[in-house]
Amino acid sequence: MWRSIAGVSNSLNGAFIVFEGPEGGGKSLQAQLLAVSLERAGHPVLMTREPGGTGVGEAIRAVLLERGDVAIAAETEALLMTAARAQHVREVIAPARAAGRVVLCDRFVDSTYAYQGGGRGLDGEALATIQRFATAGVEPDLKLLLDLPVEEGLRRRQADPETLNRIDRDELAFHQRVREAYLRLARGDPDRWAVIDALGSPDAVARAIDTAVRDRLGLHGAIQAPRAPYSVASGPASS
Numbered sequence: 001m002w003r004s005i006a007g008v009s010n011s012l013n014g015a016f017i018v019f020e021g022p023e024g025g026g027k028s029l030q031a032q033l034l035a036v037s038l039e040r041a042g043h044p045v046l047m048t049r050e051p052g053g054t055g056v057g058e059a060i061r062a063v064l065l066e067r068g069d070v071a072i073a074a075e076t077e078a079l080l081m082t083a084a085r086a087q088h089v090r091e092v093i094a095p096a097r098a099a100g101r102v103v104l105c106d107r108f109v110d111s112t113y114a115y116q117g118g119g120r121g122l123d124g125e126a127l128a129t130i131q132r133f134a135t136a137g138v139e140p141d142l143k144l145l146l147d148l149p150v151e152e153g154l155r156r157r158q159a160d161p162e163t164l165n166r167i168d169r170d171e172l173a174f175h176q177r178v179r180e181a182y183l184r185l186a187r188g189d190p191d192r193w194a195v196i197d198a199l200g201s202p203d204a205v206a207r208a209i210d211t212a213v214r215d216r217l218g219l220h221g222a223i224q225a226p227r228a229p230y231s232v233a234s235g236p237a238s239s
């Protein structure tokens with residue numbers, strides 16, 4: 001019965017846009033800014049995140065990210081992330097797309113390739129097999145890679161220590177492997193990925209994202225400009 005969830009139209013109605021990248025690139029912030037921008041232009045938006053986005057997904061997120069005292073094998077981590085995704089696709093993403101909403105998702109399948117594959121060294125083919133099972137063919141129309149040197153991303157995250165999680169605390173070399181894996185993924189599928197320089201101000205990054213969405217999804221005139229100036233200090237909490 002899930003067969004029908006694949007192959008949703010690529011037009012703005014039901015467009016599926018994901019935010020990817022290493023820690024602290026501004027994914028959570030920029031997803032919220034794009035949601036505001038699209039909604040102002042009259043597009044119904046659904047914002048969601050991984051791991052999480054559903055009742056069972058948020059429970060899995062708590063196990064994965066919040067419990068510093070629990071040892072989790074890389075394979076277990078990959079399966080839990082992917083299990084949360086299977087629920088997320090069926091309960092949230094596919095229905096929202098079918099209802100014509102623009103779905104903005106903070107992390108998706110490529111986070112598993114970058115973190116559990118590139119970062120932890122798990123086999124990419126095995127990861128791809130479980131992703132196919134979990135997503136039943138649901139694929140983003142546009143993948144935004146918010147790229148920046150990992151030191152800068154971790155510096156931003158550490159400015160907000162209350163939100164640091166188990167994976168943030170991994171070693172620097174791990175985060176560098178994650179970033180390199182993302183850049184390889186983007187090079188391998190340039191039509192689907194837009195690499196965004198995340199080092200700029202929040203406004204500059206938001207403008208680059210608006211341009212990418214307009215150019216790649218053909219949303220000419222869909223997004224209002226100029227966008228209201230944004231201040232980091234008053235911004236939404238990161239996740």
Ligand SMILES: Nc1ncnc2c1ncn2[C@@H]1O[C@H](COP(=O)(O)OP(=O)(O)OP(=O)(O)O)[C@@H](O)[C@H]1O
Pocket residue numbers: 021022023024025026027028029030156157159160198199200201202203205232235237238239
């Ligand atoms: N362009 C920017 N310049 C400076 N600081 C920024 C910028 N974008 C976001 N920040 C700040 O950096 C921190 C991390 O941003 P955010 O949580 O949006 O990143 P993220 O990519 O979602 O991180 P994570 O991968 O850890 O979820 C936040 O405190 C945020 O306010």
Ligand SMILES: [Mg+2]
Pocket residue numbers: 027028029106238239
């Ligand atoms: Mg985030």
